[in-house]
Amino acid sequence: MTSLEIFSRHALAAGAGLRLVSVTRPGFAGSPRRLGRTVSDTAADVIEVLERLGIDRVVTAGYSGGGPHALGLAALVPDRVSHVATFACPAPYDRTPDWFTGMANNGGGLRSAAEGRSARERYQRTAEFDPGSFTEADWEALSGSWAGIGEDAQAATAAGSASGEIDDDLAFVVPWGVDLDQITSRVSVFHAASDCLIPAHHAERLAALLPAADVRKLEASGHVAVLQQLPHWIHAVARWMPTVT
Known part of the structure; x- marks a missing residue:
């Protein structure tokens, strides 16, 4: 996230009486x-960061490519995660063509990643964003409270590299290395019904793997606009969190 975006999320968490810890994935924003x-x-x-900060109990949330990692944390240390939320999160790849159904650009980077690293890097050389993959609600969000999302995406490729994005896609189409059935915390799955980047059937796929999950499909939303639910979730979490971490 941009510095402004990080500040606003910290302010949001602080306003709810919580402490926000953000961890940048390898390949993004200066992380090797x-x-x-x-x-x-x-x-x-993330677990290593929590250890160094002396944090024992957390809630975790992940947006888009951050969603699998939030779920991964909850699966690896279920005793330390009280609640996890995902926003526009892809489900684990099941190696069927249906997994890509409804994705803009015929699956784009994810479909090429399923063919291997060389194919994904080759795709990146000519990849172009399709403005039609965002809804009207997305564009409104990007021109307002979530402008930092667009700035972050531009910064990620400003130096001619999209290594973080490439490595994310490659990680999503191979086994995640975690068992989602190990998650014991509450799980909230937020997904826009009209999301064209990660279609809504991915929320249903996650629900099949997480029977206790609370799936919230949102009309008149989109891949970015779904984040409008984040402040509500944070304040809901703060009401029942036993301690501030």
Whole structure:
């Protein structure tokens, strides 16, 4: 996230009486790239950060490509995670064509990642964003409270590199290295019914793997606009959190 975006999320958490800890995945925003990283590897990085900060109990949330890593953390240390929320999160890849159904650009980077690293890097050389993959609600969010999302995406490729994005896609189409059935915390799955980047059937796929999950499909939303639910979730979490971490 941009510095402004990080500040606003910290302010949001602080206003609810919570402490926000943000961890940048390898390959993004100056964090060194780690070839071959898995969802489990990145979740383990978060655990190391929590250890160093002396934090024992957390809630965790992940947006889009951050969603699998939030779930990974909850699966690796279920005794330390009280609640997890995902927003526009992809489900684990089941190696069927249906997994890509409804994705903009015929699955784009994720479909090419399923063919291997070379194919994903080759795709990146000519990849272009399709403005039609965002809804009207998305564009409104990007021009308002979530402008930092667009700035962050531009910064990620400003130097001609999209290593973080590439490595994320590669990690999502191989086994995540975690067992989602190990999650014992509450799980909230937020997904826009009209999301064209990670279609809403991914929320249903997650629900099948997380029977106790609370799935909230949102009409008149989108891949970015779904984040409008984050402040509500944070304040709801703060009401029942036993302690501030």
